[in-house]
Amino acid sequence: MRLIGFAFAALLLVSAAPALAAQPAAAPVAKPVPLETVRWLAGRWEGEGMGGHTVEGWADPHLGQMAGYFTLYKDGKPVFHEMMLLEEHDGGLRLRIKHFNPDFTGWEEKDRSTDFKFVSASADELAFTAITFRRDGPDRIVINLRLRDDKGVVRNEVFQYRRIR
Known part of the structure; x- marks a missing residue:
């Protein structure tokens, strides 16, 4: 199982940076986007994705940040976890993610995260690269x-x- 976790971690780490780079550059932000714009994301969510059962949760916006978590489960066992931070940044929003194996060992180096650059936010959509x-x-x-x-x-x-919830 640990080998599968590391293989999956390697796939995501290898895939994240090129996928981000391959996306069009984020459009310049005309006016600051308050995090309150995406308050609708707050709550606990369950569903399907990546071939398994997923759980995701977001705290209410507070002082320009929303903290979140994600877990992917397959065959009744956790595959990996994420801690997420959605924050006001440079007039837009920024999504930062740190990945963890089921035993909570991290994928990224201590001071690193996988970051997604802001594209747009509206009453019904939040887009990053x-x-x-x-x-x-x-x-x-x-x-x-x-x-x-x-x-x-x-x-x-x-x-x-x-x-x-």
Whole structure:
């Protein structure tokens, strides 16, 4: 299982940076985007994605930040976890993620994270390079994540969530 976790970690780490680089540059932000714009993301969400059951949660916006978590489960066991930070940054928003194995050993170096550059935010959508969150009704969200493997092949992972709190 540990080998699978490390292989998956390597795939995501290898895929994240090229996928981010392959996306068009973020458009300049005309006016500051307050985090309150995406308050709809706060709550606990469950659904399917990456071939397993997923759980994601976001705290309410507070002092320019929202903290979040994510876990992927397969065959009744955790595959990996993420700690996430959505924050106001340079007039827009920034998404920062740190990945962890089931035993909570980190994937990124101590002072590193996987960061997604801001593209846009609205009452129903939050877009970054390589990841988009879209509200699909009051209690549903769809997340599209674009990943590139070590051979340069890009795939789109779709997460279908329903609010459970």
